[in-house]
Amino acid sequence: MDKLKMHSPDLSQDNIAKIRALFPDCVTEAADDQGIVRLAVDFDQLRQTLSDHIVEGPQERYRLDWPGKREALLTANAPIAKTLRPCRDESVNFDTTQNLFIEGDNLDALKLLQESYLGKVKLIYIDPPYNTGKDFIYEDDFAETSSEYLARSNQSSVEGSRLVANTDVNGRFHSDWLTMIYSRLRFARNMLSEDGVIFCSINHKEISQLKIVMDEIFGGNNLLCIFAWRTDGNFDNQAKFKFCHEYILAYAKNEGEFPHPKVIDPNVPEGSKIFKPEIRNTIVKNGPKNPASKVILPSGFPAAFDEGKIEARNNSWPHYDASAIVHDGKLSETVGVFSGWSSRELLEEFIANKFAPIVDAKGQETTFEISRSGAIEAVKVRGEPSHVISWLTGFGGSQKATVELAEMDVIFDDYPKPTKLIKYFVQMSAEQSGIFMDFFSGSATTAHAVLTQNSIDGQNRKYIMVQLPEKVDPSSSAYKAGFKNISEISKERLRRAGEKVLEGDCHEDWNRDVGFRVLKVDSSNMTDVFYRPDEVKQDELFGQVDSVKPDRTGEDLLFQVLIDWGVELTLPINRETMHGKTVFSIDGNALIACFEPGVTDALVKDIAARAPLRAVFRDTSFARDADRINAEQLFRQLSPGTELKAI
Structure with missing residues (x-):
C-alpha cells in the first residue's frame, strides 16, 4: 500500500508544475545547494518568453543553445501587420468548404491563425526542409526590435524572397536551420488541442538537435514515439553507408490526454493475437x-x-x-x-x-x-485494437509518391511523401472529425490523406495547408509541365485528388467536402497612417481620410476582421444586398459586416434587429460622427448584446 508523505506539500514544486504546464520550455533540470538535480524554472527563458525584446542573462543549464535562439523567440513573439486575402478564382467550393489552403510564409500564416485556431488543431504533420547543405530554409528577419519588425512587415514582399540557401560551409549551418524551425514549432504547440499530436519528419542530420528542441517546446515527457520509416528505393547500388530510412518524431500536446491510437500496424499478420478479443x-x-x-x-x-x-x-x-x-x-x-x-x-x-x-x-x-x-x-x-510499432515499413517512399502524383498529371520533384504513410498518422488522431494541419504543405500529401480517409470511414475531418509560393527550378519537369511555384502544384493536386476520391466508393456518412478556400498572406488592408499616425507629416494628411488601402475589397476587409476577432476562417459566408448595400453575414448571426459608405439608420436598424453576436462597419460608412453615434444608440436599444466595432 502507499505510504503517507508525513510532510506538508512542496509548494515550490507544485508551482513549477503549473509553470511547466503553461511553458514547458521554461522548466529545466538544475542542481540545488546540496547537488541534488531537481526541476527548476529557467527564469531567463521565462522572462524572454514574456518579453518583446531580447533579454540577457545566460546561465549554465541543460538545454540546446545556438546563435540566434533568443532572436528566434523574439521573432515568434513579434506582431505583424499582415492579413489573409481570399482568392475565389483559385478555390474550390469557396462558400461551403471547411478546408483552408493558405499561400505565403508559414510563420506569418501561423501568427495570423493563432487567435482563430488556438488549441483547436487535432493533428499536425510537417515535413520541413531537411538540413542537407543543398536544400533551402526560410529566412527570418530577427535582428531588429518588435516595432521595427512591425513596420517592416507592413510592406509587401517579393514572391519567394523568404528563401535562402543554407550551404554546409555556412558557419551557422545548424543554427540557421534551428532558428527557422524553433519559432514555427512554438506556434504548432499553441495550435494543438489538449489531446492533439504532432508528427515531424526529419533525416539523420538534424534529428538529435530537433529532438532536443521538441523536448524543450513540447516537454520530453510528451514524446510518444521516434518512428523509423523505411523508405523505398534503389538500395543495391554501392555506397559507404546507404541510408534507407528517415525519422518521424511524434509528440503529444499532453501525453495523458492522448489516448491509444485505434489502429493496428498494417504489417501485423492476420493470425496475430492482437486480433483476439x-x-x-x-x-x-x-x-x-x-x-x-x-x-x-x-x-x-x-x-x-x-x-x-x-x-x-x-x-x-x-x-x-x-x-x-x-x-x-x-x-x-x-x-x-x-x-x-x-x-x-x-x-x-x-x-x-x-x-x-x-x-x-x-x-x-x-x-x-x-x-x-x-x-x-x-x-x-480487448477494446478497440491499438498496436503501433516504431518501425514503419510497407508504406512506400518518394518514388511511389511521385508515381501517385504522375497518375494525376501532377509533377513534383522534391521528394513527396506517400499518401498511405500520412493516412496512417491521420487514423491515429484522438478526434476523427477535428482540424488537421500541415504548414510545410509541399505537394499537399496531408490534405490528400485526410480526404482519402474521410471517404473510407465517413468522418468529416477538415484540413489547413500552408505553403510558400517557392519558385520551382526552370529546368525541372514541374516547370516544364506549367507549374511556376510549389503552391500551384499543391492546389492542382488538391483539385485532382478531390475528383479522384469522389470517383471511388465513398462512405455514406461523409459530407464529400473536397473543396478548399484559398487565402493569401499579404500586407495589411490598412494604410501606413493607421499603424503610425505620428509619422504622418501635415502635408501628407490630404488624401488620408480613409485608412483602408484603395485596392482592397469588402471581402478582404471581412477576412481581416475574422482574424482580428479570432473567428474560424471557414465559417459559411452569406452575401446579400440590404438597402442597396452589400452586407456579409458569417455563420448566420455570428457576425454581420457592412463596409460600404452611406450606411443609413434604416440599414442599421435591420442589422440590429437580427441581434448578431458581432457587427462591424467601416469608419467611412458614416458620413458624420452623429451618424456613428446614432448607430451605437440603435444597437443599444435593439440588440444590446451585440459587440459593435468599426474599422
Whole structure:
C-alpha cells in the first residue's frame, strides 16, 4: 500500500508544475545547494518568453543553445501587420468548404491563425526542409526590435524572397536551420488541442538537435514515439553507408490526454493475437525489479478450470503454502501464493472488488484466474485494437509518391511523401472529425490523406495547408509541365485528388467536402497612417481620410476582421444586398459586416434587429460622427448584446 508523505506539500514544486504546464520550455533540470538535480524554472527563458525584446542573462543549464535562439523567440513573439486575402478564382467550393489552403510564409500564416485556431488543431504533420547543405530554409528577419519588425512587415514582399540557401560551409549551418524551425514549432504547440499530436519528419542530420528542441517546446515527457520509416528505393547500388530510412518524431500536446491510437500496424499478420478479443497473460514475473511477495487468494477466487488441485510447492513459481482446491471453477479455501508480480496492485484491487471486473490503465475490463499450472493470469477484454510499432515499413517512399502524383498529371520533384504513410498518422488522431494541419504543405500529401480517409470511414475531418509560393527550378519537369511555384502544384493536386476520391466508393456518412478556400498572406488592408499616425507629416494628411488601402475589397476587409476577432476562417459566408448595400453575414448571426459608405439608420436598424453576436462597419460608412453615434444608440436599444466595432 502507499505510504503517507508525513510532510506538508512542496509548494515550490507544485508551482513549477503549473509553470511547466503553461511553458514547458521554461522548466529545466538544475542542481540545488546540496547537488541534488531537481526541476527548476529557467527564469531567463521565462522572462524572454514574456518579453518583446531580447533579454540577457545566460546561465549554465541543460538545454540546446545556438546563435540566434533568443532572436528566434523574439521573432515568434513579434506582431505583424499582415492579413489573409481570399482568392475565389483559385478555390474550390469557396462558400461551403471547411478546408483552408493558405499561400505565403508559414510563420506569418501561423501568427495570423493563432487567435482563430488556438488549441483547436487535432493533428499536425510537417515535413520541413531537411538540413542537407543543398536544400533551402526560410529566412527570418530577427535582428531588429518588435516595432521595427512591425513596420517592416507592413510592406509587401517579393514572391519567394523568404528563401535562402543554407550551404554546409555556412558557419551557422545548424543554427540557421534551428532558428527557422524553433519559432514555427512554438506556434504548432499553441495550435494543438489538449489531446492533439504532432508528427515531424526529419533525416539523420538534424534529428538529435530537433529532438532536443521538441523536448524543450513540447516537454520530453510528451514524446510518444521516434518512428523509423523505411523508405523505398534503389538500395543495391554501392555506397559507404546507404541510408534507407528517415525519422518521424511524434509528440503529444499532453501525453495523458492522448489516448491509444485505434489502429493496428498494417504489417501485423492476420493470425496475430492482437486480433483476439481476449488477452490472457501470466502476472508471475520474478526478477530484480519484481521482488517476491505473498498474496492471499481468498476462497471464491476464479480458476480457468472447473475441478482440480494444485499441490503445495516451493520448487517452482509461484509458491503455494497449501494445496489449492478448485471446485466449480473457484477456490474452495483461502491459500497464500508467493512470487514476484507484474500487476500486484491490479490483482489486489480485483480481490477487494470481490472478483468483479476492474478497469486497467488502458481502459480494458480486467479479471484474474488461476491456470492449471498454478500461474495467476490476467484476462483482459480487448477494446478497440491499438498496436503501433516504431518501425514503419510497407508504406512506400518518394518514388511511389511521385508515381501517385504522375497518375494525376501532377509533377513534383522534391521528394513527396506517400499518401498511405500520412493516412496512417491521420487514423491515429484522438478526434476523427477535428482540424488537421500541415504548414510545410509541399505537394499537399496531408490534405490528400485526410480526404482519402474521410471517404473510407465517413468522418468529416477538415484540413489547413500552408505553403510558400517557392519558385520551382526552370529546368525541372514541374516547370516544364506549367507549374511556376510549389503552391500551384499543391492546389492542382488538391483539385485532382478531390475528383479522384469522389470517383471511388465513398462512405455514406461523409459530407464529400473536397473543396478548399484559398487565402493569401499579404500586407495589411490598412494604410501606413493607421499603424503610425505620428509619422504622418501635415502635408501628407490630404488624401488620408480613409485608412483602408484603395485596392482592397469588402471581402478582404471581412477576412481581416475574422482574424482580428479570432473567428474560424471557414465559417459559411452569406452575401446579400440590404438597402442597396452589400452586407456579409458569417455563420448566420455570428457576425454581420457592412463596409460600404452611406450606411443609413434604416440599414442599421435591420442589422440590429437580427441581434448578431458581432457587427462591424467601416469608419467611412458614416458620413458624420452623429451618424456613428446614432448607430451605437440603435444597437443599444435593439440588440444590446451585440459587440459593435468599426474599422
